[in-house]
Amino acid sequence: MSIIVTDNGFSIDDREGSTCSPEALPPSSESQTVCLQSEDDPSVLADSLDRLTLIKVNFSSFSDGRGFTIARQLRSMGYKGRLRATGYIISDQYTMIRRSGFCEVEISNELAERQPQHQWMFRADWQQNDYQRRLGRINFNY
Amino acid sequence: MTEFSNKQIITGNTLLSGEAVFLSGDDTFGPDLFNAQIFTDDVSANHALSQCIERSDEIISPYLVSVDVQNSVIRPQELREQIRTAGPSNYFHGKQTEIR
Amino acid sequence: MYQYTNFDRQFIAARNTQFRQQVARRIDGSLTEEEFRPLRLMNGVYLQLHAYMLRVAIPYGTLSSAQMRQLAIIADKWDKGYGHFTTRQNIQFNWPRLIDVPDILDALAEVDLHAIQTSGNTIRNITSDHFAGATSDEVEDPRIISEIIRQWSTDHPEFQFLPRKFKIAVTGCATDRAVIKAHDIGLQATRRDGVIGYQVFVGGGLGRTPVIGKLLCDFLPKQDLLPYLESILSVYNTSGRRDNKYKARIKILVNALGIDNFRDQVEARFSSIRKTFASPDGSFIDNITSQFSPPDFTDRSVSPFEESYQTNPMFKQWVDRNTAQHKHEDYRIVTVSLKEPGQTPGDATSEQMQVLADLAESFSFDELRISHEQNIVLPHVHKADLPLLYNTLKKHRLATANIGLISDIIACPGMDYCSLATARSIPVAKEISTHFDENNMEQDTGEVKIKVSGCINACGHHHVAHIGVLGLNRAGVENYQITLGGDATENTAIGDRAGPGFSQSEVVPAIERILGTYHKLRHDAEESFINTYKRVGITPFKSALYPAAKQSR
């Protein structure tokens, strides 16, 4: 069981069912959850974006920032569904996570204990102090 | 001829101030090289180092330094560590100002 | 110069509060050392050999008097009364305590300074021409886009955890004083059919694999600047190597893909990224632009200058050496040397900083610049004020007339401070400067750029020095390798290795042999060291450096 962090704080993961890799995505089916790794190219999902209800992007380490660009790419490809960062992310990165287009973060219980809710909430004002937006860079907030 | 030496000490920096410090016999870290505990074999040195790595709430980037000991004066073998235990050579700053 | 808005101030204040909490959370265990380290680095805090070091950004090298004064106050209050100006237009304090850093950052914020992104695997402090806005041959003041890029790159959500550090340099004219081709991205303002745009170079860098930047785009229209930069970074962030930190810089990616393939990838991404930028608010850009409009130059008689120039030979020598042509004919650009022979290159005491701040306030429209050559520039000094300025500088040991000469050495901190060093740099620089100053060889030798690095990381720019000195460790002993013929101007060149290294005491004699060879071979005093070298090649210098080797072969 893991914890989901949103602008409203901690909650328990409400998603049932399995998650697959982009290669394992069945050619056509009802709504699906897919998980991208840092080395995956999000453009492989270009034709399936409409039927995906949740895309997870996994961070193998908080110091590997590829997931931020992957999220941004998915948003600029037109994905409007739920986008979740999973793996190893720290609360200090919450602003980056949200501004890159993610809706939420999935963290382990261990991390949630070490970095409790208030430390994440401290960064929930991610719409403030945004240099890029002032320069015309569009944020995709869903 | 100098005797083959396998003597080592443990150094690191304090988390809060950043000062270079040395592990002493009573298991505390202090700024004085002359108090440093001398390890004479790799096994005990590495064991002590792994315990220091656990003490990351106090000490950062601990590592082993090879030293020579003559008349109970400890002297690191490498120039880098000699500078670290003395202070920079361009100013009279750092540990050299505190040597008593 | 750029005046902070409330937005900028609020940003810095929030960031400083975050860092204060990060320090507290490191102490209470919420953050592990592994987690805290990149966070402290992106706020400019390193761990060096003796202590922490705080690297403060001086964006594109421009400082106000009030900012310089605050740096002096910080040096006195939290450090040992001095600061080290670096080749990256930063200032480093070598002795702060971590627990004091939040207060130091607040003190910096009082004068609109910060240490954000001066380290870490992110876009670093933007560097630029230290003569920006004062030189005559400019297409555009490079600080305008430097400031725009500073804002765009600050806390950019995608690019705080890149594969490796990322450095951008900007020049506003064809004359390159910012070594743009030794940066991950180099930008040069250029004009086409009356419209201003930018030439973009990518994949330059020094370090263990020196590479000269390659032309990525010949003319980038102004309005495409940010989406295009974002596209380059986007490709780098997803495709740069992360398995080996020595192969993680963008230069390795560009070389692996080939520049054409790399360009295709950037342009493919640009076609989608461009749509994620709303057309920039014109008034916003205009506002930044107007902040860099030239000061109100005054018309005054220059006769006090003429008189001193005719009668005081020391003053004349200093004017000829340390001042450069200004776009207004009654003004000069003054370079204040931080290279008094025998002193640590780039260091200034708090007293010197205060004096420079006062002088800038009185004589240079409140502006100072930090050059990548580790000197301080007063960009707009009326000629009539030069004699008084000179006399004041002299009183504070700041009037050394050696800009561009042997003793105007760039040196990194080396093993005296840096934990990555393999040898010391500062003592070598001091010996070279003292020796050739005492020999009176400097003025006659003319322009020679000597640069010293204490390890292969090349922070001292030795690759692009006329005479580069690289400190290595050979079996526990400091050993210095010499390179010749590097060039840090628009004719960027990486120096050639001369041969086996020298012990510390052999460095000065080796340089003496190199310079002796130059004196023998130059056509006349007009032919500079680098031009002579380019004409005759390395061979005569090699035989002078290694006479015995020549005989035995």
Ligand code: HEM
């Ligand atoms: C704590 C002290 C310092 C550390 C740990 C450090 C570390 C490094 C490292 C590891 C590199 C190599 C990067 C690479 O090849 O990927 C590098 C390059 C460089 N550093 Fe430093 N440095 C320090 C101080 C300085 C100072 C004082 C300056 C300015 C005087 C400076 C300016 C540069 C420059 C210009 C480069 C080469 C350009 C490039 O990135 O390719 N550094 N530094």
Ligand code: SF4
């Ligand atoms: S060149 Fe090496 S010794 Fe010099 S500052 Fe850079 S990392 Fe340190």
